[in-house]
Amino acid sequence: MRNFKFKRALTLIAVTSLLSITVVSIPTAAQAAPACDGKVPVQTCGGATSDGAPYAMMVPANFNGTVYLYSHGYRPNVAVPAGIPGYGGYTVTNTPQPGPNATVIGALLAKGYGVVGSGFARQGWNADSAIKTNVELVGLFKKQFTKTTKVVAWGESLGGFITQALAEKHSDLFSAAAPLCMASDITPLMTMAGDALWGIKTFFDPTIKGGNYSAGAAGYAEAMGDLVKVFTVIGTLQAAFAANASAPAWPATSKVPDAIKAIPSRSALVMIALMSGIPMQSAHFDSTSAPSVLPVASQTSFILAINPAFAALENVANAAALAVLATHDLELQAGGAVFDNTTTDYAARIAEEQFIWASALSGNSGIGGLLSVLAASPRAKANPAAVEKLKTLTSHSGKVDIPTILFTGTADPVTTAGNQQSVVDKYATYWADKWVAARKAGDRKRPANNQLVLWNFPSAKYTKYTAAGAPDTSVPAATGTNHCNFTTSQYMAIADLLAYASANGKNLSGGPLLTKIRKAGNMTYDRGYSAPQLKYYGG
Amino acid sequence: MIRKTRVKGTWLAATVLAVGSLFATALPAHAETGVSSSEIKLGITLPLTGAASPGYNKIGNAMNAYFKYVNDNGGVNGRKITLIQKNDEYSPQLSIAKTNELVLKDKVFALVGPLGTANYTSVHKSVGIAKRGVPSLFLNTGFSGFGNKKTYPTSFMILPSYAMEAKIMAKFLKENYAGKKLGIVYQNDEFGIDGLGAFKAAGTKFDVSVAYTSGTQSAATAQTWVSQLAAGGAQVVVFFGVTSATAPLLAVAAAAKYAPQWILGSVGADPLTLRALGVPLAVLNGALTPAGNPSPNDTSDEYVKQFQEINTKYNTGTAFDDYVLQGMNIGLMTVQALRAAGSNPTRKGLISAMENKGSTFASVAYSPLGYSKTSNVGHTGYYMAVMDANGDRKPFGGKVTLYTTDSGSGPVVVSTFKRPAMPAKGLPNN
Incomplete structure (x- = not known):
């Protein structure tokens, strides 16, 4: 295969910041009763719920009675050293966040809606406490703003998980909800993180701990050490890709047998993505295109083997930091190791995908070689008590009786589209059961369908190349890729759909729905689409 | 449903x-x-x-x-x-x-x-x-x-199926090339593996086995295939891949004066395309291939x-x-x-x-x-065909001997099936 060199471009691969904290200037109040600034046209109130979580309320003078409760995404529960992509330099904060960003908040206020959001009492995976916080916060808001008639919930990532749970458990408080790019139940999510970390460790650096961190400061140091090692591996792979994308060298830290190193390291990276469920389209790599300056024969090999490896590299880099931080966090909460792959059959896991990505995996020989490494490597064993504790945390039932609107990118590398699909499938079962029960009771009227499912598909081709034929990763991430990568238009379309559902007790449908999402751009309502279900749901 | x-x-x-x-x-x-x-x-x-x-x-x-x-x-x-x-x-x-x-x-x-x-x-x-x-x-x-x-x-x-094709080729190899050193070049994915598995099940043992990854086919990679085949002394070489890989294989082999009996899988054996990709007629002459259809020149x-x-x-x-x-x-x-x-x-x-x-x-x-x-x-099913000096394809042995089988363990049998006639003017009236 031709040696592809992209020295400049690969140094540009960057991990998107996963933190989006909208800072709102709020009056300080350590008690439940809100302290309001009394300003017009927008009044801002601050305070703390009984658990100490600070909140922010923003209400326009022309408040129309509907308020949007926003739940923010995952923030690490520990400080993260500078230099770590995505989270580097982060210090733990519980700054309240009443909306996705300042632009969206401003637009909602301008329309007469109120916004409210908590910073939550603890960071990390905090769904159970955040649900309680939000329930209390809704009561406080209603008490403070008695004109309130409707409360809608929305949130992203972990906040999407919280939003879905609020809709399931507290339908009396909310008239509609929109979980966006939602996280799945914690057990499968930690399995995905564990598989990715274990894959990086197994192929590239066995000194990565990957989980089972010690308690206290020692465990924190181990996790931060892992972060550094993981990104050292990724940086080394980037450099190897730059030197020779066809046959990039293995990192010196890799201890796989020399015979396996005859397989390009890029194929191991693709294997990690596939076995952990990370998508094969990334912010800048579509897995379908090649530089036009290449000869035709080389274009095909680039499309089949090189571009997908770049996509895997970029997506694994985006998912890695969260994988380490969430593993450390959840182990602390559960009291021990939660990832267990002692019985995982990785060959079965990739049985279908290996056909599709055969070239990127260096053919069946490459697949066989890489799987042999996975089969022969020591597995991670969980602490049974910790696993059981994890199961006691809130999970989704899919049982929702208020209108909900689900939206995610199909190539989100952190909360993959399968997360949304799992809730879609659960709701389908719930709806079907209700329908059967209704028929048994002699009721011929179908139950209302309360779930509107929207997807953001990346374009077929979007990788940009320089005139010299190098991939250009300086351009913005493609739509449908990256974590919770939404536009203001999309946020506002969701907000409008929530307002409609809240006012009418049902979701918008038919032509008006299609017109609304078409105008927002890159929002698809496809009743026949089903995202690949996460295989690790089955263990 | x-x-x-x-x-x-x-x-x-x-x-x-x-x-x-x-x-x-x-x-x-x-x-x-x-x-x-x-x-x-x-x-x-x-x-x-x-x-x-x-x-x-x-x-x-x-x-x-x-x-x-x-x-x-x-x-x-x-x-x-x-x-x-x-x-x-x-x-x-x-x-x-x-x-x-x-x-x-x-x-x-x-x-x-x-x-x-x-x-x-x-x-x-x-x-x-x-x-x-x-x-x-x-x-x-x-x-x-x-x-x-x-x-x-x-x-x-x-x-x-590729499995059917391989089973029929295996029977043909056994009946016509017993004792010869056999080689195979195959696409290293489910396409090639489908065939390879059927050869194995049929008891065909290849002395030289060369896999290529789809998309990597080129004159340069074909050089390594030919080197391995020649070094292993393969006298009969089965090719199980696409035409864009057949062409460099045959062209490089011809340049290296390596001339085994080629048996080209049906997928990669269209003579006209091979010629368009630069394979000399002389190289195709005598190559064997399973064929399902009559020659397009017939x-x-x-x-x-x-x-x-x-x-x-x-x-x-x-x-x-x-x-x-x-x-x-x-x-x-x-x-x-x-x-x-x-x-x-x-x-x-x-x-x-x-x-x-x-x-x-x-x-x-x-x-x-x-x-x-x-x-x-x-x-x-397939019949075995041989390419001639004009790039045409004729039934091996002078007449079509049709073999049929399944993708599993069923036998390969000679079939007497008679295909339906072409509808009048090529316009179905069913």
Whole structure:
């Protein structure tokens, strides 16, 4: 295969910041009763719920009675050293966040809606406490703003998980909800993180701990050490890709047998993505295109083997930091190791995908070689008590009786589209059961369908190349890729759909729905689409 | 089984799947996706550009030429057929995107002739072909896995499977080259492995085995294949890959004066394409290949003669070769399937027609078709052929000896099957 060199471009691969904290200037109040600034046209109130979580309320003078409760995404529960992509330099904060960003908040206020959001009492995976916080916060808001008639919930990532749970458990408080790019139940999510970390460790650096961190400061140091090692591996792979994308060298830290190193390291990276469920389209790599300056024969090999490896590299880099931080966090909460792959059959896991990505995996020989490494490597064993504790945390039932609107990118590398699909499938079962029960009771009227499912598909081709034929990763991430990568238009379309559902007790449908999402751009309502279900749901 | 039903408000596909027949609602036939009072829209994905495109890029136009011929003769029950071709560049990920366009944007009635094993695997899974109930007829791949009716309930093969092909080649090797050193070059994915597994099951042992990864084929990589084959002393070499790999293999071998008995798998053995890719005629002379169809040069064959006439008029300037023959034949079978689906075809009706009547369709290939309610297997056999100094293909031994078998452990047997006659003027009247 031709040696592809992209020295400049690969140094540009960057991990998107996963933190989006909208800072709102709020009056300080350590008690439940809100302290309001009394300003017009927008009044801002601050305070703390009984658990100490600070909140922010923003209400326009022309408040129309509907308020949007926003739940923010995952923030690490520990400080993260500078230099770590995505989270580097982060210090733990519980700054309240009443909306996705300042632009969206401003637009909602301008329309007469109120916004409210908590910073939550603890960071990390905090769904159970955040649900309680939000329930209390809704009561406080209603008490403070008695004109309130409707409360809608929305949130992203972990906040999407919280939003879905609020809709399931507290339908009396909310008239509609929109979980966006939602996280799945914690057990499968930690399995995905564990598989990715274990894959990086197994192929590239066995000194990565990957989980089972010690308690206290020692465990924190181990996790931060892992972060550094993981990104050292990724940086080394980037450099190897730059030197020779066809046959990039293995990192010196890799201890796989020399015979396996005859397989390009890029194929191991693709294997990690596939076995952990990370998508094969990334912010800048579509897995379908090649530089036009290449000869035709080389274009095909680039499309089949090189571009997908770049996509895997970029997506694994985006998912890695969260994988380490969430593993450390959840182990602390559960009291021990939660990832267990002692019985995982990785060959079965990739049985279908290996056909599709055969070239990127260096053919069946490459697949066989890489799987042999996975089969022969020591597995991670969980602490049974910790696993059981994890199961006691809130999970989704899919049982929702208020209108909900689900939206995610199909190539989100952190909360993959399968997360949304799992809730879609659960709701389908719930709806079907209700329908059967209704028929048994002699009721011929179908139950209302309360779930509107929207997807953001990346374009077929979007990788940009320089005139010299190098991939250009300086351009913005493609739509449908990256974590919770939404536009203001999309946020506002969701907000409008929530307002409609809240006012009418049902979701918008038919032509008006299609017109609304078409105008927002890159929002698809496809009743026949089903995202690949996460295989690790089955263990 | 999925049924399309509108529910008040939004619509939930997964729910419909869950409740199954509770939603059964018959749609008016004329309201079927991709079918209007004057048109039936069909779609195909295939590589129109790129390294894998030579030969394959002719199939869609050949199908289109046949459909134009049918349209000029009244269409199918008064409806004209429109074929939308999408270039997937042989990329599975692009196949998904392009098939999504066909199904969601272009709203085709059915897919016909989608090409490539990895491509169709990814399409079937990601687009949800079965879940959506989209008929996918005459797959241009012989991967035996697609014969699994349970997994692929709306898909129908046309080619004999790679496993069938390998079993027939294994029998031929045993009967004609016992004691010779055998070599094999195969595509290192499910395509090649499908064949390799069947060779193994048949007891064929290769002294030299060379795998190549799809997309890497080139003169440079072929150099390494030839070196390994020559070093291993292979006297008979089986090739199980695509034409764009056959060409550099044969060309490099000729340059190195390495001349084993070549046995080229059906996928990569079209003489015209090989010649266009620079393989000298002299190298092809004497090469053996399993063949399902008559030679595209055999004008004594009623199918070939008719298709050549159509090609001359409706596909002007395109040399008539195996790919054109295959494309035309898919067109012929598609029209029979559409007719069998009735005057107001539905997707469900088309699938039912394939299951109930597909095995009786006229087809240029010599072997029986395996369609039934429990089988989506297409043709089931090959004869061995030898290429001559003119780049033509003749039956090995002077006459067609048709072997049929299955993709499993069934025996390879000589068949006396007589294929149906070409419909008058090439226009089905079933």
